Structures are given as structure tokens and as C-alpha cells.
Amino acid sequence: MAKAPDLDDFRVPFFGESKKAKKFALADFDPAAKPFSRGSKDADRERLTEVTMKLDSQQDRLYAQRYQRVLLVLQGMDTSGKDGTIRAVFHEVDPLGIRIVPFKAPTPIESAHDFLWRVHAHAPAAGELAIFNRSHYEDVLVPYVLGQIDDVERERRFRHIRQFESLLAESGTAIIKCLLHISKEEQRKRIQARIDDPTKHWKFDVSDLAARKLWDPYQTAYGEALAATSTEIAPWYVVPADSKTHRNLMVAELLLRLLESMNLEYPAAKESLKGLQVE
Amino acid sequence: MAKAPDLDDFRVPFFGESKKAKKFALADFDPAAKPFSRGSKDADRERLTEVTMKLDSQQDRLYAQRYQRVLLVLQGMDTSGKDGTIRAVFHEVDPLGIRIVPFKAPTPIESAHDFLWRVHAHAPAAGELAIFNRSHYEDVLVPYVLGQIDDVERERRFRHIRQFESLLAESGTAIIKCLLHISKEEQRKRIQARIDDPTKHWKFDVSDLAARKLWDPYQTAYGEALAATSTEIAPWYVVPADSKTHRNLMVAELLLRLLESMNLEYPAAKESLKGLQVE
Numbered sequence: 001m002a003k004a005p006d007l008d009d010f011r012v013p014f015f016g017e018s019k020k021a022k023k024f025a026l027a028d029f030d031p032a033a034k035p036f037s038r039g040s041k042d043a044d045r046e047r048l049t050e051v052t053m054k055l056d057s058q059q060d061r062l063y064a065q066r067y068q069r070v071l072l073v074l075q076g077m078d079t080s081g082k083d084g085t086i087r088a089v090f091h092e093v094d095p096l097g098i099r100i101v102p103f104k105a106p107t108p109i110e111s112a113h114d115f116l117w118r119v120h121a122h123a124p125a126a127g128e129l130a131i132f133n134r135s136h137y138e139d140v141l142v143p144y145v146l147g148q149i150d151d152v153e154r155e156r157r158f159r160h161i162r163q164f165e166s167l168l169a170e171s172g173t174a175i176i177k178c179l180l181h182i183s184k185e186e187q188r189k190r191i192q193a194r195i196d197d198p199t200k201h202w203k204f205d206v207s208d209l210a211a212r213k214l215w216d217p218y219q220t221a222y223g224e225a226l227a228a229t230s231t232e233i234a235p236w237y238v239v240p241a242d243s244k245t246h247r248n249l250m251v252a253e254l255l256l257r258l259l260e261s262m263n264l265e266y267p268a269a270k271e272s273l274k275g276l277q278v279e
Numbered sequence: 280m281a282k283a284p285d286l287d288d289f290r291v292p293f294f295g296e297s298k299k300a301k302k303f304a305l306a307d308f309d310p311a312a313k314p315f316s317r318g319s320k321d322a323d324r325e326r327l328t329e330v331t332m333k334l335d336s337q338q339d340r341l342y343a344q345r346y347q348r349v350l351l352v353l354q355g356m357d358t359s360g361k362d363g364t365i366r367a368v369f370h371e372v373d374p375l376g377i378r379i380v381p382f383k384a385p386t387p388i389e390s391a392h393d394f395l396w397r398v399h400a401h402a403p404a405a406g407e408l409a410i411f412n413r414s415h416y417e418d419v420l421v422p423y424v425l426g427q428i429d430d431v432e433r434e435r436r437f438r439h440i441r442q443f444e445s446l447l448a449e450s451g452t453a454i455i456k457c458l459l460h461i462s463k464e465e466q467r468k469r470i471q472a473r474i475d476d477p478t479k480h481w482k483f484d485v486s487d488l489a490a491r492k493l494w495d496p497y498q499t500a501y502g503e504a505l506a507a508t509s510t511e512i513a514p515w516y517v518v519p520a521d522s523k524t525h526r527n528l529m530v531a532e533l534l535l536r537l538l539e540s541m542n543l544e545y546p547a548a549k550e551s552l553k554g555l556q557v558e
Contacts, residue, residue, distance in 0.1 A: 066391070112345070112404035114450030120399040125391035156449060163442040170435060171393030 005035035007254055010237050012230035015162065026223035029238045031183040034246040036253060044245040051252040052092040058256070059129055061264035063097035066127035068262055069173040072255060073132045076180030077218060078208045079190035080241055082133050085180065088248035089255065090131070099124065102133040115139040115157065116164050123168055136161060137177075140225045145217045158228040169233035176258050177234060178251055179226060180241040184215050284314035286533055289516050291509035294441065305502035308517045310462040313525040315532060323524040330531040331371040337535070338408055340543035342376030345406035347541055348452040351534060352411045355459030356497060357487045358469035360526055361412050364459065367527040368534070369410070378403065381412040394418040394436065395443050402447055415440060416456075419504045424496045437507040448512035455537050456513060457530050458505060459520040463494050 013024050038047050062068060074082045090098055101122040110118045116136055124130035140157045143149045149157070165175055182190075191208060194200040211218065230236040237254055241247035292303050317326050341347060353361045369377060380401040389397045395415055403409035419436045422428045428436070444454055461469075470487060473479040490497065509515040516533055520526035 109404065112406070113402060114446050114452075116446060117399055117402055120396055123392060123396055125388065127391070160442075160446050160449075163439075163446070167393050167395060167439050167443070170439075173393075 007036075007237070007250075007257060010035075010239065010250075012226045012236040012238065014231055014235070015228055024223070024227050026179075026181070026219055026226070026238065029181055029240060031181045031186060031240050032242040033240040034243050035240065036250045037243070037246050038249075041245050044249050048088065048245070048249050048252055049092070051249070051256050052089060054256055055089070055252065055259065056093045058259035058262075058264055059093050059097055061266055062129060062259070062262075063094070063127045064266050065264060066267075067172065068264070069124035069126055069168075069171075070129040070255075070259065070262075071124050071132065071168065071173050071175045072129070072251075073135045073137070073175070073177040074180065074251075075135060075137050075177070075222075076241065077182060077187060077215075078211060079187050079194075080180035080182045081244055081247055082180060084244060085248055085251050086131055086133060088244075089252045093129075097128055099128055099130045100133060101130055103135055103138060114160075116160060120164070124173060126172065136164075137225055137229075140229075141218065141221050145214050145221050155228075158225070161229050162231060162234075165229075165231065165234040174258055174262055175234035176254055177230075177236045178239050178254065179222065179236060180247055180251075181238050182241045184212075186242045187212065187215075286315075286516070286529075286536060288314075289518065289529075291505045291515040291517065293510050293514070294507055303502070303506050305458075305460070305498055305505070305517065308460055308519060310460045310465060310519050311521040312519040313522050314519065315529045316522070316525050317528075320524050323528050327367065327524070327528050327531055328371070330528070330535050331368060333535055334368070334531065334538065335372045337538035337541075337543055338372050338376055340545055341408060341538070341541075342373070342406045343545050344543060345546075346451065347543070348403035348405055348447075348450075349408040349534075349538065349541075350403050350411065350447065350452050350454045351408070351530075352414045352416065352454070352456040353459065353530075354414060354416050354456070354501075355520065356461060356466060356494075357490060358466050358473075359459035359461045359520055360523060361459060363523060364527055364530050365410055365412060367523075368531045372408075376407055378407055378409045379412060380409055382414055382417060393439075395439060399443070403452060405451065415443070416504055416508075419508075420497065420500050424493055424500050434507075437504070440508050441510060441513075444508075444510065444513040453537055453541055454513035455533060456509075456515045457518050457533065458501065458515060459526060459530075460517050461520045463491075465521045466491065466494075 010029070038044050062070065074085060076082055086100060090100075099122075103119070106115075106118065119132075119136040122130065122132070140154055140161070144154050169175060191204065191212070194204040226236045226238070239247055239250050239254075289308070317323050341349065353364060355361055365379060369379075378401075382398070385394075385397065398411075398415040401409065401411070419433055419440070423433050448454060470483070470491070473483040505515045505517075518526055518529050518533075
């Protein structure tokens with residue numbers, strides 16, 4: 001019997017880690033796999049409810065403590081389910097300490113700065129859990145695939161990303177990055193569904209088709225970006241995401257493990273309030 | 280006859296530069312010196328007018344081009360003349376492309392982030408010349424002198440500063456950093472003047488006296504910070520600043536030299552507008 005999968009089987013090797021026998025290749029991960037499924041959709045949903053309730057409890061301590069910070073980065077091709085993951089994983093979590101930050105194509109003002117400028121402004125504050133819906137990783141993917149930046153500039157950005165994330169980490173931010181990994185055929189179905197359903201037209205943009213034509217270059221660019229920026233303090237995980245229930249569950253499990261590793265406790269009572277009578 | 284001074288005689292050796300015969304020591308610089316004086320206050324003011332007019336012309340091209348960025352960092356002990364320098368050097372420069380950013384003690388929201396968070400948000404955009412009135416350098420001075428951070432944390436911050444400034448530089452920002460260097464006796468006179476003149480009381484805060492008591496530790500901390508963060512892409516200069524006219528002139532000369540080295544030109548005319556008739 002094969003050994004049960006571990007979350008770390010889906011971790012991208014750290015940048016600079018001594019070359020593995022097997023090099024990291026995104027294509028080695030099956031988007032249709034459901035390694036963390038509990039056997040049925042119902043069982044998965046039940047487990048997800050359990051995990052999100054624990055997430056809520058952990059996040060409440062994070063917020064009360066107002067000391068550490070958490071950053072979850074979600075990346076993936078169009079229709080990979082970034083919005084859906086956020087909805088499913090965080091709908092039970094108190095919104096007070098959660099901040100969802102969607103990154104779109106940079107505005108002229110944002111483009112007038114270095115690529116990390118707008119990202120840094122949204123870094124989580126003490127006590128916050130920030131979720132980046134797309135992120136600074138777009139800036140090593142889109143312009144590279146479109147030929148707007150070359151390898152030298154991309155390497156430079158990789159380096160700046162590693163340094164930037166080390167700044168966040170050394171300032172008390174726990175970071176986890178998830179690639180929602182879908183197959184080309186799954187994307188075809190999802191885009192087709194958006195086109196076929198007029199109520200979903202708002203989710204569709206013709207530019208999605210242009211990006212789809214560049215599927216292979218994007219897969220390559222994703223693989224290279226993950227390999228260059230997965231670090232001990234900000235690891236990348238590949239989340240098989242053709243199954244939505246599996247995707248949601250795996251992201252929730254990863255996040256819960258991270259929060260539990262932080263040993264979050266409520267702050268101690270204040271001695272100075274001892275015996276205080278409110279008049 | 281001694282060789283005429285060069286602006287670079289006042290540059291702090293770059294971090295990592297092979298050890299000079301003479302190590303950098305802030306105490307080696309005489310705050311009362313006026314190396315770039317033209318011989319009299321009047322001559323200095325005349326030259327300053329000349330330089331600021333050139334600065335205005337350079338800055339106009341920077342703004343028109345909307346491509347490169349400039350960052351001037353001003354640091355110095357209380358009363359060293361940061362506000363006065365900004366007033367004197369930039370009063371002739373078109374305010375459109377200038378942004379003056381004063382950094383005070385961090386707010387609770389700012390403190391809840393890494394120390395570069397609030398600074399990054401104010402980095403100059405394409406076409407902008409930003410002047411930091413105090414800066415991220417406060418965060419390797421004040422908390423260190425007050426014993427709130429140790430040597431390990433300070434080294435970490437030095438490293439993050441070098442990396443952050445390299446991000447700005449590689450994204451098209453020319454950086455220059457000036458320490459307005461005054462003597463302890465000059466500060467005494469200036470604080471006394473503020474106390475003796477009720478119309479200057481708003482400039483005075485009792486905390487200035489507390490900081491003054493820590494004069495020597497601050498001088499040491501300044502020297503170490505400059506040595507650890509003077510780099511080819513973001514050099515530090517020591518500006519003798521007991522004389523206000525000299526201080527203004529030297530900062531203006533340093534900035535002009537930087538702008539002139541950028542070869543700023545107005546953008547080329549657009550071919551597509553050729554022959555266009557407005558109807």
C-alpha cells in the first residue's frame with residue numbers, strides 16, 4: 001500500500017536546496033488528483049467545516065494578540081478558483097482580522113513605481129491575516145510570457161521577491177503561497193460554462209481567451225517562478241484544483257497547519273486592572 | 280596650496296568597499312567647515328540661486344519624461360536644518376513634480392507593519408522627486424540608542440535597507456542621502472534660541488532635550504548607520520551644517536550633480552500627431 005500523502009509532498013523544493021534526485025516540474029502534479037479527500041464530497045465538506053471552525057479560533061487569537069501576521073498568497077490561471085477558495089475557506093472566519101486584497105492589472109500610478117510598491121502597502125499588519133487574490137507573482141508571469149521583460153529582469157524580480165518576503169517574515173509574518181493547479185481541459189469547461197450562462201458573463205473577459213492560447217508558456221513560467229521563490233519562510237504549495245471541494249479543503253488544511261505552528265495564545269491579563277472598580 | 284575640495288570628499292565609503300587606509304568616522308568631519316562656500320554669504324546665496332534654477336530645469340525634464348525617479352533623504356539631529364534646507368533648495372522648483380514626505384514617530388498602524396512599509400508607500404513615482412524629511416533611517420537610530428533593538432536586529436535592518444534601496448534603484452530611482460552634520464554646541468545655541476523666542480516654541484519639544492542628553496550615542500549610531508548603508512546606488516554624504524548657507528548650497532550642489540548625471544531629456548515628439556488638424 002502506498003504511503004498516505006503528506007501536505008509537504010506538494011511543497012515546491014526551496015530555492016537553493018541541494019538538487020533533488022527529481023527536479024521540480026509542475027507537470028508532475030496531476031490537477032485532477034484529490035490526495036486529501038476524505039473519500040466523498042460530503043465527507044470533504046464535513047472536514048472543511050471542521051477545519052474552518054478551527055481556523056476561526058486560531059485567527060481570533062492572532063487578532064487578540066496583535067503581534068504576528070499571516071499572509072496567504074493565491075495564484076492560478078483564469079478560472080482556477082481563487083475567488084471560490086476564499087469564499088469557501090473564510091466564510092466561517094471572523095472578517096474583523098481578515099483582509100482580502102485583489103490585485104488587478106497595475107494602474108498607471110502603480111506602474112509608475114517598482115512592482116512591489118503596491119504590494120507592500122497591503123502587507124498584513126500585526127494581528128491580520130491577509131489573503132492576496134493574485135499578487136506580485138503576476139509581475140514575473142504576465143510581462144514575461146508577453147515578452148515585456150527578459151530573463152535578466154525576471155531573475156532580478158525573483159531576487160527582489162525573495163528579499164521582500166524575507167523582510168515580511170523577519171518582521172513577524174508567516175507566509176504561505178498556493179498555486180491552484182487546474183488542467184487545460186478543466187479550464188476549457190469552466191470558460192465554456194461562463195460563456196454558455198449569461199448570468200456568468202460578468203466573470204468572462206475576452207482577454208481570458210488570449211491568455212488561454214498561451215497556456216503552455218504560462219505553465220512553464222509558473223513552474224520557474226515557483227522554483228525560484230519557494231523558500232523556507234515563504235513556501236509554495238501546488239494544490240490540485242480540478243476538484244473544487246478538494247482544492248478548498250487542501251488550502252484550508254495548509255493554512256490551519258501554519259496557524260497551529262505559530263502557537264497563538266490570547267494575551268495575558270493586565271495586572272494593572274486587578275481590583276479596578278468601575279464607578 | 281591644498282587641493283580644492285570635491286563633493287566626493289564628503290561621501291561615506293561604500294559598504295563593503297575594501298578597507299580604506301582611513302576608516303570612516305563621523306567625528307573626522309568638522310560641522311563648522313564651509314568647503315563649498317564661495318567666500319561670503321552673499322556669494323553663496325547667489326550661487327544657490329543659480330543652482331536652484333538649474334535644479335528647476337532638470338526637474339522639469341524629469342517630470343516630462345515620467346520615467347526615472349529621484350529620492351533625496353535628509354537626516355540630522357534636532358535643529359540640524361532639515362526643514363530649512365528643503366525651503367531654501369526647493370523654493371524655486373516647480374512643486375508639481377516634487378513630493379516632500381515628513382516621517383514622524385510611527386503611528387500604531389505603521390508600527391504594526393515592518394519598518395519599511397510606510398516608507399515604501401511614499402517612494403517616488405516615475406517623474407517624481409521625493410524628499411524624505413527623516414526616513415527609514417530613524418528606525419536604525421532611535422530604537423537602537425534607546426535599547427529597543429539589539430545589534431542583531433539592527434544588522435538585519437541595515438541589510439533590509441540596502442536591499443530595499445536596491446529595489447528602488449533597479450526600478451529607476453536615483454538616490455542620494457545627506458546627513459546634515461552639526462556640532463553639539465551649535466545645537467545648544469539653536470535649541471536655546473527656540474526656548475528664548477516664544478514665536479519659536481512650536482518648534483520645540485521637551486523630548487528634544489532628552490535626545491540631546493544622548494548626543495554621543497546618537498553620533499556613534501549615525502556613523503555606524505552611514506557606514507553600513509552607503510552604497511554605490513544610494514550613497515551617503517556628510518554635509519557640514521553649522522553654517523546654514525553652506526548647508527543649503529552643498530545639498531543643492533549634490534542634487535544638481537546627481538540630476539545632471541541622469542542625462543534627462545524631454546520626450547521625443549509623437550509621429551502620430553504629425554499633421555493632425557483639430558476640428
